[in-house]
Amino acid sequence: xxxxxxxxxxxxxxxxxxxxxxxxxxxxxxxxxxxxxxxxxxxxxxxxxxxxxxxxxxxxxxxxxxxxxxxxxxxxxxxxxxxxxxxxxxxxxxxxxxxxxxxxxxxxxxxxxxxxxxxxxxxxxxxxxxxxxxxxxxxxxxxxxxxxxxxxxxxxxxxxxxxxxxxxxxxxxxxxxxxxxxxxxxxxxxxxxxxxxxxxxxxxxxxxxxxxxxxxxxxxxxxxxxxxxxxxxxxxxxxxxxxxxxxxxxxxxxxxxxxxxxxxxxxxxxxxxxxxxxxxxxxxxxxxxxxxxxxxxxxxxxxxxxxxxxxxxxxxxxxxxxxxxxxxxxxxxxxxxxxxxxxxxxxxxxxxxxxxxxxxxxxxxxxxxxxxxxxxxxxxxxxxxxxxxxxxxxxxxxxxxxxxxxxxxxxxxxxxxxxxxxxxxxxxxxxxxxxxxxxxxxxxxxxxxxxxxxxxxxxxxxxxxxxxxxxxxxxxxxxxxxxxxxxxxxxxxxxxxxxxxxxxxxxxxxxxxxxxxxxxxxxxxxxxxxxxxxxxxxxxxxxxxxxxxxxxxxxxxxxxxxxxxxxxxxxxxxxxxxxxxxxxxxxxxxxxxxxxxxxxxxxxxxxxxxxxxxxxxxxxxxxxxxxxxxxxxxxxxxxxxxxxxxxxxxxxxxx
Amino acid sequence: xxxxxxxxxxxxxxxxxxxxxxxxxxxxxxxxxxxxxxxxxxxxxxxxxxxxxxxxxxxxxxxxxxxxxxxxxxxxxxxxxxxxxxxxxxxxxxxxxxxxxxxxxxxxxxxxxxxxxxxxxxxxxxxxxxxxxxxxxxxxxxxxxxxxxxxxxxxxxxx
Numbered sequence: 057x058x059x060x061x062x063x064x065x066x067x068x069x070x071x072x073x074x075x076x077x078x079x080x081x082x083x084x085x086x087x088x089x090x091x092x093x094x095x096x097x098x099x100x101x102x103x104x105x106x107x108x109x110x111x112x113x114x115x116x117x118x119x120x121x122x123x124x125x126x127x128x129x130x131x132x133x134x135x136x137x138x139x140x141x142x143x144x145x146x147x148x149x150x151x152x153x154x155x156x157x158x159x160x161x162x163x164x165x166x167x168x169x170x171x172x173x174x175x176x177x178x179x180x181x182x183x184x185x186x187x188x189x190x191x192x193x194x195x196x197x198x199x200x201x202x203x204x205x206x207x208x209x210x211x212x213x214x215x216x217x218x219x220x221x222x223x224x225x226x227x228x229x230x231x232x233x234x235x236x237x238x239x240x241x242x243x244x245x246x247x248x249x250x251x252x253x254x255x256x257x258x259x260x261x262x263x264x265x266x267x268x269x270x271x272x273x274x275x276x277x278x279x280x281x282x283x284x285x286x287x288x289x290x291x292x293x294x295x296x297x298x299x300x301x302x303x304x305x306x307x308x309x310x311x312x313x314x315x316x317x318x319x320x321x322x323x324x325x326x327x328x329x330x331x332x333x334x335x336x337x338x339x340x341x342x343x344x345x346x347x348x349x350x351x352x353x354x355x356x357x358x359x360x361x362x363x364x365x366x367x368x369x370x371x372x373x374x375x376x377x378x379x380x381x382x383x384x385x386x387x388x389x390x391x392x393x394x395x396x397x398x399x400x401x402x403x404x405x406x407x408x409x410x411x412x413x414x415x416x417x418x419x420x421x422x423x424x425x426x427x428x429x430x431x432x433x434x435x436x437x438x439x440x441x442x443x444x445x446x447x448x449x450x451x452x453x454x455x456x457x458x459x460x461x462x463x464x465x466x467x468x469x470x471x472x473x474x475x476x477x478x479x480x481x482x483x484x485x486x487x488x489x490x491x492x493x494x495x496x497x498x499x500x501x502x503x504x505x506x507x508x509x510x511x512x513x514x515x516x517x518x519x520x521x522x523x524x525x526x527x528x529x530x531x532x533x534x535x536x537x538x539x540x541x542x543x544x545x546x547x548x549x550x551x552x553x554x555x556x557x558x559x560x561x562x563x564x565x566x567x568x569x570x571x572x573x574x575x576x577x578x579x580x581x582x583x584x585x586x587x588x589x590x591x592x593x594x595x596x597x598x599x600x601x602x603x604x605x606x607x608x609x610x611x612x613x614x615x616x617x618x619x620x621x622x623x624x625x626x627x628x629x630x631x632x633x634x635x636x637x638x639x640x641x642x643x644x645x646x647x648x649x650x651x652x653x654x655x656x657x658x659x660x661x662x663x664x665x666x667x668x669x670x671x672x673x674x675x676x677x678x679x680x681x682x683x684x685x686x687x688x689x690x691x692x693x694x695x696x697x698x699x700x701x702x703x704x705x706x707x708x709x710x711x
Numbered sequence: 712x713x714x715x716x717x718x719x720x721x722x723x724x725x726x727x728x729x730x731x732x733x734x735x736x737x738x739x740x741x742x743x744x745x746x747x748x749x750x751x752x753x754x755x756x757x758x759x760x761x762x763x764x765x766x767x768x769x770x771x772x773x774x775x776x777x778x779x780x781x782x783x784x785x786x787x788x789x790x791x792x793x794x795x796x797x798x799x800x801x802x803x804x805x806x807x808x809x810x811x812x813x814x815x816x817x818x819x820x821x822x823x824x825x826x827x828x829x830x831x832x833x834x835x836x837x838x839x840x841x842x843x844x845x846x847x848x849x850x851x852x853x854x855x856x857x858x859x860x861x862x863x864x865x866x867x868x869x870x
Binding site for chain 2: 613616617618619656657660661663664667668670671681682684685686687688689690691692693694696697698700701703704705707708709
């Protein structure tokens with residue numbers, strides 16, 4: 057999104073004209089603009105500007121269903137992704153829930169959504185966007201249509217009510233991909249809302265909703281006391297179960313009939329609550345949540361064996377209690393890992409025992425390990441507040457990636473273990489160490505992740521060529537003073553990580569060597585950008601070449617030969633005019649030529665030394681010359697003498 | 712030839728310059744000549760006096776120089792010696808020969824000519840050597856300057 061005055065209209069894919077000044081209500085969690093198909097039809101459509109689409113967006117956009125808003129095109133413009141789709145067929149559900157009967161709900165909501173979830177199940181995808189503002193009335197107002205999926209991070213824009221507890225406790229960015237069971241839960245909440253004509257627990261704060269759901273169970277909290285249509289009640293109780301395994305599968309829902317019954321293992325709360333801090337806790341799940349909120353009180357209860365006996369006596373959870381008793385001892389400071397506070401680790405482990413479906417609790421926050429790249433991306437998009445958040449999330453990520461064995465423990469739930477291992481593999485594949493590894497994670501995880509540099513995040517650049525265009529537009533002296541250019545280079549660390557990830561994806565690692573080779577930073581940046589220009593077949597970038605010319609001219613100092621320098625300077629001027637970075641670099645940075653130049657220079661120095669030595673006055677020289685001159689004189693004299701003698705003899709005897 | 716001369720020259724500087732090494736057979740030859748042709752010996756001896764003079768006044772006169780001078784003196788001696796030969800060493804004739812001022816002047820001029828030509832030649836050679844050395848230095852200096860300009864000095868016009 058450029059400044060509106062600056063760029064009011066944008067052409068996408070040679071067909072769609074986007075009016076960036078006409079912003080409409082967000083669709084699919086993305087800023088939405090009015091657009092027009094300037095092709096044959098001239099019809100109006102929508103242009104969506106996703107900032108953090110799903111890594112598997114192309115697959116998701118391939119899904120086709122009558123009740124899923126389809127996408128006409130997705131194209132990059134200046135490196136930013138634009139998704140073009142039609143207008144929703146009707147108003148969103150947020151405008152008001154319809155008063156549908158039981159059959160209408162099954163035909164208009166359960167079946168279509170279950171069919172979409174089945175499609176996703178086949179493709180091993182999740183939707184995570186079933187919420188009123190992403191559901192629209194279809195034509196005829198008798199069925200619901202789901203907005204385009206995959207355009208926002210999973211669960212990011214879901215209201216807390218619509219998320220199962222396993223992700224509701226997390227920050228929206230930390231909810232992770234989730235599973236289809238999560239989608240089934242969201243669908244259950246939607247259907248309850250359709251039955252009641254309003255969203256359950258309306259008017260309560262998120263904190264109150266969570267508290268109530270944890271204490272009573274989500275289903276009880278949402279439905280408790282109100283009447284549901286008979287045919288839907290058993291299905292909804294199952295869908296809203298807090299145990300993912302108890303929820304029906306999409307195929308169960310697709311074949312749904314009013315008479316269908318779903319069995320559910322009831323979870324009974326404790327007879328006597330456990331008091332932690334000032335709160336009474338009735339369920340193990342609520343205890344896990346409060347353990348995270350009041351770790352000091354929880355630790356004290358844990359050490360006094362109160363928790364184990366409460367579980368055993370009041371909840372008849374003997375197995376859970378003995379597991380906690382067993383593990384309690386192993387978390388005492390006997391561990392050789394000094395870096396980890398044993399109490400923190402104990403809380404994490406005990407939470408995993410109390411609620412195996414809960415996300416990971418670590419470093420004071422709830423999250424799913426596979427959401428860490430998304431959390432880093434979210435932290436990067438926070439603007440002024442990004443530093444603290446980025447530091448915390450980076451520390452957590454680097455700890456998890458550095459200590460995967462900590463999570464390879466029988467008590468760590470399988471889902472978390474798998475996600476940690478996937479994260480570790482993702483990090484190890486880059487072969488990068490230190491903060492760069494963390495910085496690259498969002499880009500390695502998601503090829504469509506926009507560059508998180510604070511300088512270009514508004515431009516939503518998710519293609520390498522976009523960085524080059526951005527640099528071309530933002531390389532003036534005003535934006536990048538000379539000292540800044542020589543000290544910090546053309547790009548920043550985020551942009552470099554972004555490009556590094558994209559190069560690695562295309563197996564073009566040679567461009568990345570420059571970063572490690574100890575070149576000046578602006579020079580390494582230039583090598584990266586030149587590679588981008590080559591790979592993306594981007595046109596000329598005269599602004600960058602003009603800007604870099606003085607610096608590259610300085611580089612020519614390393615050449616010893618004066619004529620060589622002059623020749624290269626002329627060639628540089630030529631390349632600057634052409635805006636060709638590769639050519640520019642080939643002239644200024646030619647290691648082979650430079651080595652040859654140095655060798656010739658050395659030979660020239662040796663020759664100079666030899667010549668200077670030859671110029672030094674030779675002490676024997678004058679004596680030698682004198683003798684030589686005398687010999688020459690005598691030789692001349694001798695020859696003349698012989699001539700005279702012969703003439704004399706001739707005169708005497710032959711005349 | 713020059714090499715040969717140089718060798719000879721260096722050998723001459725090593726030998727004792729003023730006193731020629733007389734051997735026993737030198738005495739026999741001179742004795743026989745004194746006995747049979749004292750006139751011719753007188754002519755030869757008087758005409759060779761400039762050589763003795765040269766050895767006395769010129770400390771640098773080595774064997775090489777003597778040989779050169781011998782050619783000139785020889786040229787001046789051809790006529791008097793032939794006359795002495797033709798009169799079979801007649802003492803009076805030989806005496807008149809060596810008292811003829813023309814012959815004596817020619818003989819001494821021959822020595823002068825030999826010396827002068829050698830000195831002028833050596834002077835010319837010295838001038839020539841000096842000139843060629845100057846040319847060589849000029850060429851080397853020009854080459855050093857060119858190399859330094861190309862490889863050593865940073866040029867101020869560039870930046």
